[in-house]
Amino acid sequence: MIEASQDQNWYYTMLPLWLWSSAARKSFNKIMKNLRKKKSNIKYICPTKKYAFLLHEPMMLNHYENVWKALGHSEFVIVLTEKFHVDENGEEKEGIPSFLNHITQEKYQTFDIQHIINSGIFFDYVVTNHPISGTSKSIKKTTKKDILKKLLNRIFIAFGRQPIWQYNVDIESLLPLQIGKKQIRYMYGADLSDAWSLMGWNEIYDIFLCHGVNDERIVKERFPGKTFIMGYPRYDDYFDSEIDLSSIKKEFYLSDQKKTLLWMPTLGGVGSSIPVYAKLIADLDDEFNVIVRPHPLSFVQEKDFIYELEKNNLKIDRNSTRNMNELFSASDLIIADYGGTPFSSIFIGKNLIFLDVPGADSMPINVDSSVLELKKHLPVFTPENIQNLPQFLNSQTSLDENKKMIDYLFEKYFGSTRGGGSARVAKFLKSL
Known part of the structure; x- marks a missing residue:
């Protein structure tokens, strides 16, 4: 002013x-x-x-x-x-x-x-x-x-x-x-694909704020703009402060006696895991706390999918502006299909599994994407074996192996410091 x-x-x-x-x-x-x-x-x-x-x-x-x-x-x-x-x-x-x-x-x-x-x-x-x-x-x-x-x-x-x-x-x-x-x-998530995040419109950008070494490398190979690795500023609070979970537990009726599963299906149309797994995930609700956070745009573009979740009485997070550090902190396992969620889970060090959506790997937006690389390293459940998920969650050996792989993938895709991203970005921007 x-x-x-x-x-x-x-x-x-x-x-x-x-x-x-x-x-x-x-x-x-x-x-x-x-x-x-x-x-x-x-x-x-x-x-x-x-x-x-x-x-x-x-x-x-x-x-x-x-x-x-x-x-x-x-x-x-x-x-x-x-x-x-x-x-x-x-x-x-x-x-x-x-x-x-x-x-x-x-x-x-x-x-x-x-x-x-x-x-x-x-x-x-x-x-x-x-x-x-x-x-x-x-x-x-x-x-x-x-x-x-x-x-x-x-x-x-x-x-x-x-x-x-x-x-x-x-x-x-x-x-x-x-x-x-x-x-x-x-950068809006570390998942990269030719059909979306690497399209030709990137040529207008003079600077790319990247999440880690992997997206920085790929952007440098494709586009002339300068790069800077920022990490994930939105998750700074996950590492830098004590997060009060009382409101989340109250909102979603989370029992301390159960492990909490956070299912985050992406905006994917026929590639979304919602129509395939809504009933199957709902069947786990007796043994686990289950929270579903659809992509915020799904409430407009995929209303039939939201109805499917409602029909199965799943606890749905509808807050598009929610601080995600609260949900992640309250969760023991992240369930993903595509999009940026798997990379967010890896960045914060949360155990992670995938749901396989028949035919979705061959969709243009997913072909040769970074997510398909991740699926080669982490557990992938199908409609036929999702009933084995409780066994996986109750096996400390399986969870330890999963965590070890998460740490390996963090170094491969990010190779940066967890936390403090917002301060790094601010310092960089002020230097321009």
């Missing part, structure tokens, strides 16, 4: 010099004097934050917040996409109220992307986990006339009014390019 004590001539650099006649300067000075009385809105005139985190889903709070805290409020803003609040059906997304309450409580500075576009604001760096929308790696040039209109829009927005001229988000250009000079990709 611009303070009144700063150089009063800063704003003259924002408009072409030919506009500044003596009368124009005098008039604009008067406007700025009045505007300084509205400090809550002056941020729109000249944003001073170096980094913008562009968010498309409330669940991204859990990925980024530890880094936000380490950076400090003065270094970044949050920019919300046009469809941040509503899903593809036009309904409010799960987790929106809790997200908005949280960022208000934490006093994070937040913009809607429409205001950023209308104001012609470009941040030095934009952080995203993927480009979110658009297909083109180029951005349309802005005319001098539009530059002036957008600068004037800033003044109107700062006065709490609607901008005079409306500029829509370009549906063709990749979204981060429309508000940032340079792009940072914050």
Whole structure:
């Protein structure tokens, strides 16, 4: 936020010099004097934050917040996409109220992307986990006339009014390019595949924040951007602080006399383990505490799968912005199929098994993926032998062997320090 004590001539650099006649300067000075009385809105005139985190889903709070805290409020803003609040059906997304309450409580500075576009604001760096929308790696040039209109829009927005001229988000250009000079990709899980995380849109990124040595190596082989190994900042609290499990135990009725299984099926359509295993996992509920955490987008895109879980009376975690350190800490075993969950489990050192989904290994998004490599090293249960899972869990030898393999895979895929990731990222970003 611009303070009144700063150089009063800063704003003259924002408009072409030919506009500044003596009368124009005098008039604009008067406007700025009045505007300084509205400090809550002056941020729109000249944003001073170096980094913008562009968010498309409330669940991204859990990925980024530890880094936000380490950076400090003065270094970044949050920019919300046009469809941040509503899903593809036009309904409010799960987790929106809790997200908005949280960022208000934490006093994070937040913009809607429409205001950023209308104001012609470009941040030095934009952080995203993927480009979110658009297909083109180029951005349309802005005319001098539009530059002036957008600068004037800033003044109107700062006065709490609607901008005079409306500029829509370009549906063709990749979204981060429309508000940032340079792009940072914050890797969204250590699972890599040609059909998703290694697609050609990665070429827009100047910097990749990688989880470990494996994704760093592969990114370096494919794309020209610089890399930095950050670990998993979202799991810092798992290692750095004592986690109170009382609320989790109460919420999911966890018995201290039973081991707790956390099943985390990915968003996978026909590749999801939910329709194949819902009844089979539910059958374990008498002997174990069972919690199911579907991918947050499954509640919108795979409602029939959610119904399958409900029909079998499974305990479902619906909190898209939950601090995952609580769930992981309360669990004795992670059950996964595909996606980033297996790598998260390995990073924190949790015992892990896979559920095999018939035909899913050959889906384009899974072919030659990092997850298939993991399945060569860890137990894989099928619909035919899932009844043997209790025997596995009750065998200390099996659990010890599993843990030993988890430690080996950590060194292979991460080779970094567990914990402290947010501080490393913040230090790196401040050095740019």
